[in-house]
Amino acid sequence: MAIFNKVLARMGIGSARVDTKLYKDQLIAGEKIEGVIEVYGGNVEQEIDSIYLNLYTSYIREVNDSKVKENYLLNSFKIADPFVIQSQEKKEIPFSFDLPADTPVTMGRTRVWIATGLDIKNAVDPSDVDHMEVLPHPILHATINAMSDMGFRLRQVECEEAPRRLRGRLPFLQEFEFVPTRGAFHGKLDELELMFYFRAPGKFDVLMEVDRRSRGISGFLAEALELDETLVRFTVTDEDIPQLKSLLESVVARYS
Incomplete structure (x- = not known):
């Protein structure tokens, strides 16, 4: 059964999962983003190579006379070094970083979000997405x-x-x-x-x-x-x- 659970975990079934919680989801560009990443162990022990936070927005560009929306990585942050999460264990990892000063404000069609990912070797990497409101300077x-x-x-x-x-x-x-x-x-x-x-x-x-x-x-x-x-x-x-x-x-x- 243990071997079967490991196989399922590699496929993303019963694997570790992640949930990011921002202390504030309304910020002005240049302010500090603070929060905590909660990692929940799955059915088996797994080694987490790293946790990363990617800050995204999107913009419109023209391709062959057509307008397409393209996601853009504003910044990327590595939050944790390798560690092991036990079955059913919960870990909380605090983080903070500065929201880039040129982050667009979330007015009109503009959206800004943080994508959190766990890098798990030989397994499907779980992720979490959190939208935030960037207020005008x-x-x-x-x-x-x-x-x-x-x-x-x-x-x-x-x-x-x-x-x-x-x-x-x-x-x-x-x-x-x-x-x-x-x-x-x-x-x-x-x-x-x-x-x-x-x-x-x-x-x-x-x-x-x-x-x-x-x-x-x-x-x-x-x-x-x-x-x-x-x-x-x-x-x-x-x-x-x-x-x-x-x-x-x-x-x-x-x-x-």
Whole structure:
């Protein structure tokens, strides 16, 4: 029977299993993730080569004129060295690591999750998936509020593959797409997109794409040639938050 149980365990039946519990599942990028990994022994003793935590998100990229969603590994962490888990034994392994500062926020279609895995030699590796909520940094939060005060509605938030010239550490950018529904820019702009690059604690570079509304035949031709779009880059820090609305208004007005 013992041999039969070992065979089943190698197939993943009656094998060890894992469950990750986060102390907080709402975090701002750059904060520390803390939790505990619970490992439950199966029907037989098994040697665990390692425990790993993989932090994932996904983004949209174009392949042969079609848009596909691709999972992306933001970071990977090895949590434990080899150990043996006895039959029906329970082990608790605490962990902590920093959520990367460029982790996208979980707004719109963006999702972020942790995949926990046990590496068991000659057996099916059990795993566990835990989604988490990544909240906007105060600068992002203030920017979104300022755009709303200026009459813009946040229409879409999505991670999309970035041109090589605009990439940072990641192959994608998270785009915040706004449309003017009232105020001074209603009727002047089709849309406005914002993208954020983390530079240092409390400091972001902002890439703004201003899409002006076409007017008449010349405007139509400009739109067809994408000449009606302007890319603007500027820096925002924590100290800019109190006057962020006026700062954004001046930038948008200059290029609208």
